[in-house]
Amino acid sequence: MDPKTIATCFAALRAAIPEPRTELHYASPFQLLVAVVLSAQSTDKAVNLCTARLFAAAPDAQGLWDLGEENIREHIRHLGLFNTKARNVHALAGIILHQYQGEVPRDRQALESLPGVGRKTANVVLNTVFAEPTIAVDTHIFRVANRTGIAPGKTPRAVEDRLMQVVPREFLLDAHHRLILHGRYTCTARKPRCNVCALHDCCIWPNKQLG
Incomplete structure (x- = not known):
């Protein structure tokens, strides 16, 4: 896709x-960090x-550390991978x-060194908080990015690098947030809402529905 169309x-x-805003609920940078760690393979809802329950019991790093891994696990047991997440959240x-x-450090390397925090989570925190x-x-x-032709790539990192360019x-x-929300509610995986898509005219996806 050419620069003018992008x-x-x-x-x-x-x-x-x-x-655009994240749909995760948080009241501090630390709470956002924890929420993003917990969001892996889970919905924001x-x-x-x-x-809501976890932060009421332990709103900050001191509180979560004191709460302990076992109690953290009980608060998040309905999430996927809750055992690993409880261990990571307590450790971080x-x-x-x-x-x-x-x-929360404003440094990519420091963030990515935390348990359960990879490049994607670090990017969310750096963008949303800082x-x-x-x-x-x-x-x-x-x-x-791939469907519309804005930034095609075979891996998440390739798409990220292309988008940044x-x-x-x-x-x-x-x-970041605009693309997520667009993908979550309009350009959905199974039944994209092409008839109401803001990108309909510039999207190059061959299977898009006509307006």
């Missing part, structure tokens, strides 16, 4: 989603149900508490 796509997304709470004085122009490529963004600077900060 710019047209993101202008259309901005008009359709003027104030399911995570929000669990964290201890590291944040003891190495970073309870504050307003860094990063893009965390999940299944929604991967699908939208082609998304115009004025749209880069909010590109």
Whole structure:
């Protein structure tokens, strides 16, 4: 897709989603970090149900560290991979508490060194909390980028790198959330809503439905 068309796509997304926000519920950078770790292979809705109780009992790193792995597990037992997630969340709470004085570091390397935190989670935190122009490529963004032709790639990292190259600077900060929301509610995997898609005219997907 040529640069002019890509710019047209993101202008259309901005008009359709003027104030994009994460759908995870959180009241602090630490809570967002934990919520994103818990969101792996789980829906935001399911995570929000669990964290409502978890954060009421333990709202910060000290609280989660004191709560302990077993009790964390009980709060998140309805999520996939809850055993591993409980272990990771308890461990990262201890590291944040003891190495970073309870504050989430604004550093990719430091974030990715935390248990349960990979590049995608680090990108979400850097973008949402620290307003860094990063893009965390999940299944929604991967699908939208490839299907529309904005940034085709065979791996999430390839799509991320391509998006960082082609998304115009004025749209880069909010590109992450706009693409996720577009993929979650419009450019869905099984039944894409092409008839109401803001990108219909610039999308190159050969199977798109006619307007």
